[in-house]
Amino acid sequence: MSRKHPIIAVTGSSGAGTSTVKEAFEHMFRREGIKPAIVEGDSFHRYNRVDMKKALAEAEKKGSRTFSHFGPEANLFGELEELFGTYGDTGRGRRRLYVHNDDEAAELAHLGVKSGEFTPWEEIPEDTDCLFYEGLHGCVSTKTTNVAQHADLKIGVVPVINLEWIQKIHRDTSERGYSEEAVMETILRRMHDYVHYVVPQFKLTDINFQRVPIVDTSDPIIARDIPTADESLVVIRFRKPDRFRVDFPFLLQMLKDSWMSRRNTIVVPGGKMGLAMELILTPILRRIMEDRRSVLG
Numbered sequence: 001m002s003r004k005h006p007i008i009a010v011t012g013s014s015g016a017g018t019s020t021v022k023e024a025f026e027h028m029f030r031r032e033g034i035k036p037a038i039v040e041g042d043s044f045h046r047y048n049r050v051d052m053k054k055a056l057a058e059a060e061k062k063g064s065r066t067f068s069h070f071g072p073e074a075n076l077f078g079e080l081e082e083l084f085g086t087y088g089d090t091g092r093g094r095r096r097l098y099v100h101n102d103d104e105a106a107e108l109a110h111l112g113v114k115s116g117e118f119t120p121w122e123e124i125p126e127d128t129d130c131l132f133y134e135g136l137h138g139c140v141s142t143k144t145t146n147v148a149q150h151a152d153l154k155i156g157v158v159p160v161i162n163l164e165w166i167q168k169i170h171r172d173t174s175e176r177g178y179s180e181e182a183v184m185e186t187i188l189r190r191m192h193d194y195v196h197y198v199v200p201q202f203k204l205t206d207i208n209f210q211r212v213p214i215v216d217t218s219d220p221i222i223a224r225d226i227p228t229a230d231e232s233l234v235v236i237r238f239r240k241p242d243r244f245r246v247d248f249p250f251l252l253q254m255l256k257d258s259w260m261s262r263r264n265t266i267v268v269p270g271g272k273m274g275l276a277m278e279l280i281l282t283p284i285l286r287r288i289m290e291d292r293r294s295v296l297g
Contacts, residue, residue, distance in 0.1 A: 001152050002088035003295045006288050007131045009084075009138030009147075011041075011205065012157035013070070013164060013198045021157055021209065022134045024277040028285055029132075037128040039083065041135010042098035044076045045069060049116025068186075070193030075137060077145040084150035087124065087131045094121045129289065139201035148204045152288060155281075156205035163213050163227065165220040184221060206244070207280070210235040211270060232270030235261070236280070244284050254279055 001007075010021045029036050047055050052074065059067035067073060083093040097119040099105050105115045113119050124131075139148040139156070148154060159167065165187060172178045172186075202208055211234050213227035238246055241264050251266055252258055255276055258268040268276045 001150060003152075003291050005088050005091040005131070006152040006292060007084055007088060007133070007150055008036075008153045008155070008285075008288075009133045009151040010155045010157065011133075011136065011138035011140075011201050013136060013194060020273070021155060021277065022132075024274060024281065025132060025285075028278065028282055032282075032285065032289065034129045034285070034289060035127065036130050036132040037087070037093075037095070037124045039095050039131060039133045039135075040098060041133065041137055042100070043096045043118065044080045044135070044137070045098065046074050046076055048098075048118055065189060066192035068190040068193045070136060070190045070197055072142060072197065077137065077140060077142065077147065080137060080140075081145045081147045081150070084131070084133075084147055088150050091124075091126065091128065093124050093131075095124055096121045129292065136198065137201070139204045140197060141200070141204065142197070148201070153284065154205040154207075156202045156208040158202055158208055159211040160213070160217075162217040162220045163211060163232075166217060166223045166226055169220065169223075170226050180221065206239050208235075208237045209273065209277070210237070211273070229270040229273060234268050234270055234273045234276065235265060236268065236276060237262075237265045239264070245287075246280070251276070251279060 008025070010025070025036075028034070045052070052069070055074070056067055069075070083095065086093040097104075097108070099108060099113050099115050099117050099119065102115050105113060105117075108119060111119050133151075137147060138151065139154050141148050168187065169180060169183050172183045173180060178186075211232050213232050215227050215231045217223060217227065238244065241248070248260060248266060252260070255266075255268045255272050258266055258272070258276075261267050266276075
């Protein structure tokens, strides 16, 4: 952890909705005049799209049915920990981008990369105020690596499992052209790594946002639409509320129809998730930046 070069890590599995939290932070960064170094979790995958398919086929030949993007074999956990540690010490480090689609490839045409490939590694600029990570493994901790220890603010995005599957099925079938059968095969193959490398992160996060649908999602495979925000509740759990000076009476007043379910947990209507993030995270972000300025003198 670093007061001088703080690190914010937003972590959640594929289809969990981490991009929603990323958008909320982008708004706050602009409003507060903060210049972040953005790091995408996908950029620390070990393989590009073509090589991942080859590695997956090779694993299946060897009888492995658990090789996935969620596990250590397909990711650069050591390099991610090195980035977090180096940034915390110096405010520098190396990052790259993963090109998700043809639109992103067109924007990066000057680098000569195609969809499914990585851009070259580059140095993070010297004048950033914080590092912001969004992806699968921002709080991962294994026998050989401990990324979580370097993050100053750790946020988990954890929809209930059936909702997570519904979101992934709809995204991958409508936006990426996969069949439902192919998506379910991916979900099942990832389950071992999901249990061992994704889920354990959420006991280390400082704040968890868990969206819970209040409509029937008992069979995610046949669900024809994703439950809307107004058809959901958001359970927000703080590991140590006192550390972040969480003002629960203020939140209850500002977030209509919210309530406390435990001493460290507030439940808000799904449609107020964005507002809740702003109300909770803005003062925390300000204090992190004020602390940084005081250390820098």
